[in-house]
Amino acid sequence: MRLLLMGCCRFIHPVSWSSKFQTIPDSAPHLLVELRWLRDLNYNKDVIQQYTRGGVEKLTGITFTHYMQQAMLEAAQVTGDIPFIVSQLDGMIAMYELWNTNTTWDSTTGLYFRSPLQDAQEYSLPGYVVGGPGGGAVEVWNDFGLSTSQGGSNDYELIWSGPDTYRPSHNAYMVANAKAISQVASLSGNISLAQTWAEYADGLESRMLSFLYSNQLNFWIDVVEGTNLRVEGRELIGYFPYRFGIGTNETYIQGLEAGLTTEHFLSEFGPTTLEQTNPYFTALKNSTYCCMWNGQSWPFSTSVYLTTLARIAREGSSDIITPALFQQELGKYTRTNYKDGVPYTAESHYPTIDMWSGDTSNHSEHYLHSTYLDNVFTDLFGIVPDFGDTLVLKPLVPSNWSYFAVENLPYHGSLLTFVWDQDGSYYSGDHSAGLSIYSNGTLFHHQTELGPVNCTLPFATVDAAQTLAAQPEWQNILANPNSPYNLPLVTADYALSTNGDIQPWVAWKMNDGLLWYDTTPDNFWTNNQSRIPYSTINVTLARPRKIHTVSLAVLVDTERGGVSACPEGIKIVDGKGDTVAFKNPWTDCVPNALNTVPFATPTPDDSSNVTTPNQDYTVETDFLQIILSDKLEYTTSVSEIQIWVAPNMGPRHEAEDGVIGTFIGSYEGRPSGLNGTIENGGVTLHAGAWVELSGVRTANGEAGRTQVTVVGGGDGTVDVMLNWMTNTTLTFSSAANKTIELDLLRGGNWVTIFQRTGIPFVDAVVVGV
Structure with a gap:
């Protein structure tokens, strides 16, 4: 059997990490442990800093449980970049402390609680145990559609979300996150801080062992917060603690072994998320709702379960959880991640039939919430990443x-x-x-x-x-998560519309920061059915920039019976009307890949005179026109256009280069509270608006207390937030420069400026002046 895995030169992911993004927080750790194997470290760094510097959880509120701090440490163990992970320590701690409130942590038990829904596992066992008559177990699933508020006996909302619960998965995450903080503190040389967090992790682990383990089942269980009702049933999350080094002695391993039969968790497309002997298990779904964790096979859980099996098997500590068992289960996982004979991952899979159970249109296709590469590299090939x-x-x-x-x-x-x-x-x-x-x-x-x-x-x-x-981190400045509103903006002279109302293939999808090469869900522009054999795409930036290259993600579907092919030719014209790139024919266009086009010395608009491209040439402009000619008998489709510039090392950071909120449009581009206006070389902040700048740093990139000037005006007040940890309030009355001192961390920092009163104007943020 042959398995050839080749390292990639550049990872193309359907999110622009250079700006704030929408993601499912529970799957973000899985994303990190996949990203850690990329050659380009910047994708991993950007995701990490969305949490430690960009304040994803502070701005949007904590939602799903996660093991982000542990994933950050695991990423550093592969990259070996100790200075970077050490520079994120303050943010890792601040993230953790967001969970230490009375809404997520119980001072009596000393454990963390969350509803199964917020542990990414709705319709799971705890909801069935308390969602029936009188707050007890469900007796009949279909209570004629009536909830308890309508006179029925079942509380369907509670069955769906589940009660607040001390979960072995969530608390294992928090133990692992605390241990990760301890290890990073040790790497930083702060031994006292490292000991504090290690002791906290040990205490939490001890409370888990005494409170969340069932001696009756010899297995980890849920306990309902408040009533301390013990949910005596095996769920697949019982395999999660071992993945994080919890419950590793012989007794706990024997408990895991007991569930690894076809009567319990093993199935053809398993494992199941609830053991099959449980009365609430269903191999099929009893609802059309997408997401049910009472039996379906979930790649999210399976990928964690596989790592547990691999770690036990490689230590040789079980006669049941052996290399052969792991290989069997990895083989099932591989076969599961297919649809119609091609690789495919949706939300959930039926455990006994070859069909995805959570696979709804424009929702679940290619659902990035699990791992696979990491299961191959660390589990199958057995690479044990560590520092040194x-x-x-x-x-x-x-x-x-x-x-x-x-x-x-x-x-x-x-x-x-x-x-x-x-x-x-x-x-x-x-x-x-x-x-x-x-x-x-x-x-x-x-x-x-x-x-x-x-x-x-x-x-x-x-x-x-x-x-x-230390290699430069080139920036894509064209991504606009608020597309099609504000700048940068992409327009086209034609876009396919099938119903004359909502256009699924509009031009702004070429710079919304989402990049994938699929026709469903669609996120591309196409000139299909145009009456002319070429299309003109206009790119408008907020200000002139020194552009190094332009990249086009060209979607080709001819192998699937479609009509989109690589363009026959490409021509790029700058804001002066001069041609800066020309390829006809465009022989090196690669389908379903990011095609980077370097510039040549500008020439008057006579394409035949364009010189050979110069890899080091930059074009300074705020406007580009991209003309694509169709291949004979085919149309052209583009998923994303990217414009690459050198990183801005400061000291001046223009407000119009930032991300403007509030957030965000829908698939059809409907605005949702976008209330900041780019004008007069800056951003006017109306009610509720904010602008966020990343990469703000000291002159030498090191940590230190530094003067930072907010150049602005208008009338009103703003809060200046640094790495979502500290706030300073400034008041503007007409044009003014407001200088404050901020404790900048090593490397890039995030500065978010929130409108509080009036209509303030922000021109720029200047460091050290």
Whole structure:
């Protein structure tokens, strides 16, 4: 069997991380542990800083449970970038403390509570146990559609959301997050802080063990907050604590073993989220609602469960949870993530039939809430990421695999390649039979057997990681999450409309920050059925910028019977009317990929005179016109256009470059409270509006108390928030410069300016002046 996994040069994800984004917080940790294997570190950093600096949970309110701090640490263990993770310590702590309120933490039990819905698991067992007559168990599911408020016996809202519950999953997350903070504090040299958080984590873990474990079932269970009702039933979340190092002795492992039969959690497309012997288990759904956790197979949970199985199997601490069992369950997971013979992930899958159960149109397609690459790299191939110069592998690869290769996997600033060629005959090149490990193409370890590896990396990991981390982070300045409102703006001379009302394929989808290559759900522009064989796309920025390159994500669906193909040619004209790029034919256009077009020296609008592109040439303009000519008999479709500029290192940060709120339009572009106006080289903030700037830093990028000037005017007050942790109120009356002192953290900081009264105007934020 062959598995060839190749490192990618650039990850294309359907979110622009350079601006505030919408995501499902419970799945964000899964996203991080997937992103940690990318060559480009900036995607991972941007997601982390959305929480530690951008204040996702502070601005929007805490919602779903998560293990973000632990995921941040795990990401750093792969990248090796210790200075970056240390610089995020204050934000990691501030995030954690948002949960230490009486609405999420109980001082009596010392445990965290959340409804199953807010643990991303609606319609799960606790709701059935308390949602029936008199607050007891559900007796009959279909109570003629009547809720308790309508005279029925079932409380369907409570069945759906579940009661506030001390959950083993949520509390395991919080233990892991506290331990992660402790480890990062230790990396920073703050031993006292590290000890404080380690002791807190140990105390919380101890309370979990005494309160959330059922001796009757020998399994982790839910306990209802307030009544302390013990929900005696096995749910798949009982496998979560071990993934975070909780409940690892023989007794707890035996409890996990007991559920791994076809009577309990194992199924053809399993595991099930509720054991099959439970009276509330259903292999099919008893509702058309998308999301039910009383039996369906959820990739979100399965990916955590697989890591638990892998960690037990590689330690050899169970005769039941073995490498063979893990391989069996990973095989099921792989087969599950298909639809109609092609890779596909939706929300939930039926456990006994080959069909997705949570798969609604424009909602669940390619649902990013689970992991897979990380399950392959860490669980199957057994890479155990950690800081330092030692590489540890504990592979769980099937013994009958005679060959596999993992090529150019980024780790600690280097690219590692693993080649297993049992007899040395399968792969060409200079290698011997057995397992060979290369760093940037140079062999540094070889062994004849496919077994554990503990070897020293042939490079200084700290230096290599920092060299990679120091590379410039090019910025895409075209993404506008408020599209089609405000600037930057993308328009086109034509867009396909099938009903004359709402246009699904409007031009602004080319800069809404969402990038994917699918026709459903759609997020692309197309000139299909246009009467002319080319289209003109206009790009307008908020101010002139020095543009390095333009990238187009070209959607091609001809292999699926569609009519969208790569354009025949492309021409780019700047704001002066000069041609800065021309390709006809555009022979190197790659379908369903990000095509980057460098500029040439501008020429008068005569395309035949365009010189050879210059990779280092920049065009300074606030307007570009992109002309795409169709291939004969085909149309053109573009998912996203990106404009790349060098990072702004300050000291001046223009307000119009920021993200303007409040947030956000819908699929059809209807505004929802957008109340900031770009004008006069800045942003006017009306009632409830705000503007947010990222990347604000000191001159040397280090931490320190620094003067920061808000250049503005108008009449009114604003709150200046730094990394959503501190607020300073400023009052404007006509044009004015207001200087304050802020404790900037190392690297980029987030400055968010909120309108409080009147109509203030913000021109720029200037550091150190």
